[in-house]
Amino acid sequence: MRRTYDVVIVGSGAAGLTAALKLAPHQRVAVLSKGEISGGSTRWAQGGIAAVLEATDSIESHINDTLVAGAGLCDKQAVQFVVERGRDAIESLISLGVEFDKSGENAHEDGYDYHLTREGGHSHRRIIHAADATGKAVQKTLNERVLAEPNIDVFENHVAIDVITNRHLKNKASYTDQAHGVYVMNLNKDRVETFAARSTIIATGGASRVYLYSSNPDASTGDGIAMAWRAGCKVTNMEFNQFHPTCLYHPEAKTFLITEAMRGEGAYLRGVGGERFMLRYDSDRAELAPRDVVARAIDSEMKRTGVDNVWLDITHKNADFVISHFPNIYRHCLGLGIDITKDMIPVVPAAHYTCGGIDVNLDAATDLDRLYAIGECAHTGLHGANRMASNSLLECLVMGNAAADDILAREDNMPPPAIARDWDESKVTNSDEEVVVSHNWRELRRFMWDYVGIVRTDKRLARAKRRVDLLLSEIQEYYGNFRVTGDLLELRNLVTVADLIVRSAQKRSESRGLHYTADYPLLGEDARETTLIPFNRSVTDRVE
Structure with missing residues (x-):
């Protein structure tokens, strides 16, 4: 089936x-x-x-804070x-109709009466929010x-499979x-369908599910990211994955x-035996x-100890204090059988944000004509080696508008969509080995966590690369012989992204921002981006 859009x-x-929304009045x-429609990451953004x-803040200050981070x-x-x-986006x-929290006190000098908070890395109060569920309100x-x-x-x-490029066309x-x-x-x-378009925008979010x-x-x-790579686009700084320290285990x-x-x-x-271990890693700030x-x-x-998690302990605080300050966490944990006023909370660090991605310019355009990338999947250069809190939703809004502006500016020069060849499954069968997909999924996320996680070494990265290469080969063979499923498509993309992360990490012989390697613990003299350029890839197409 073929559908056609602008x-x-x-x-x-x-x-x-x-x-x-910006394109809709015209295309x-x-x-x-x-x-x-609400299944992505936006609705989970708490900040x-x-x-x-506000008048006491400045563009220059926000720029400087971002550059430092x-x-x-x-x-x-x-x-x-x-x-x-930023202000126009807000x-x-x-x-x-987004209802941000009002201050309830005095309006700012410029007439704004919204409550602004401050987060890590910011030198001013500049975070506008809707309680602790801003993403949900925006979505x-x-x-x-x-x-x-x-x-x-x-x-x-x-589920998108691949970008249609010239190699897929009838003419x-x-x-x-x-x-x-x-x-x-x-x-x-x-079934597989063809969505033909004069312009294509990738806005698929990040790749944090590559980790356990x-x-x-x-x-x-x-x-x-994987689709753009297969289409011939460059990717940049894939080694920078932000981890949140405490995710409920x-x-x-x-x-x-x-x-x-x-x-x-x-x-x-606390670790094994109840030891408060942060004092050994940072004696002055400890947990802070x-x-x-x-x-x-x-x-x-x-x-070091071979455990699957550590524990966060607030049981020494007054129970009423804990419940009043953390009511949502208290209720959620209690529903899982954990009373945080009496029980320690099992936690692990969790992959949180992909700072690198598809290389784009300030029109959100990739290096493949008429293909755009916006949001977490894209690399604009905003985040560098470490994302500063609450800049990500801002980037989504600004770059979403930028892509639309460029498409509309080129509208008169864009011909009708080309005719792509139909998807062909005449030479494939239904899989009788679905266990291969689930097994490879678990293996991939485990070794990425163990070898390409928060702390890396050359040896760990080499081990990961050998396993990625094997999975790439296995999954490409599987993809070429069986009908596609949602799980298979996700696994195919995850392995591709894992390969990009490992290769990028192997190219950085220093510790900078979110990339920390025990073999090169110091910051290098030159700040250089890691850009990978596709070449000589073997791509299996399912077209007639």
Whole structure:
């Protein structure tokens, strides 16, 4: 089946829906969502959105804070581009109906009456939020607006397989090298469909599910990054994965974070035998050390003692105090049989944010014509080697608008979508070895956690590369012989992304930002990005 649109957007988070709303008055848009429209990472964002919104703050201050957090690898032009557009992005959300928290006291000098908070790395109060569920409020409003737009069609349970490029066309000689839409697995009908488009936007989020422990939803499997790589796009800084120190370790709570505020209120981290181990890693700050320090300490303790988790202990505090300060955590843990006023909380660090991604310019354009990438899947240069809190949602909004602006500016020069060859499954069969997919999935996430996690070494990276190479070969063979499924497509993408992460990490012989290697613990003299360029790849196409 073939569908035709002006623009196809793969992903339904803040970035993708922002672009869709800006395009809708002028073009027909399809939004593809792997699951439900709210299934991505946006709705899980607890914090807020960073922007300069009060007179005592400044654009220059926000830029400087971001550059410092990025450990020398931010692109200053990109930082300035995003930060300067922060206020407009917030005002656009307010006009759409997002209800941010009001201060309840005095309006700011410029008339704003919104409560602004401050987070790590920021020198001013500049985080506008909706309680502790900003992402949910933003996603809800964007969903409502998108679903009400007659020029936007939303396709839930549709998994993108690959970008349609010239090699997929019936008459490729008529076109320069460019994107022409995507092949898509319709999970509702269990069939592959062709979505042809004059422009294609990838907005699929990050790749944190490549790790055993992650704070992200299950959909964060690096699909867009892997698709762009297979289409011939460069990727940059894939070695920089941000880890949150304390994610609840429980089989029924795979993505539940335990806020840093609990350590701020006196909770201790304990290891085997109840030892309070942070004092050995940072005697002055202990549990209040920065995220990367705490995450590395927990990782070290787990590897040293061979345990699957450590424990966060706030039982020495008054029970009423604990319940009043952390009511949501108390209720959630109690539902899992953990009374945090009496029991220590099992925690592990969790992969949280992908700072690298598909290389794009400030129009959100990749190096494949008419293919754009926005949000966590893209590398703009904003985050550098370490994302500063609450800059990510801001980037989604700004770059979503940037992609739409560029598409609209080129509208008159874009011909109708090309005709791609149909998807062909005449030479494949249904798999009788689904266990291979589940087994490889578990193996991949385990060795990525053990060898390419918070602390790395050359030896660990080499071990990971050998295993990635074997999985790449096995999965490519499997993909070429059996009908595609959602699980197989995710595994294929995860292994591709794992390979990109390992190769990028092997190229960085220093410790910078989120990349820490015990073999090179010091910061290098030159701040250089790690860019990988595709070449001579073997790609199995399922087209006639």
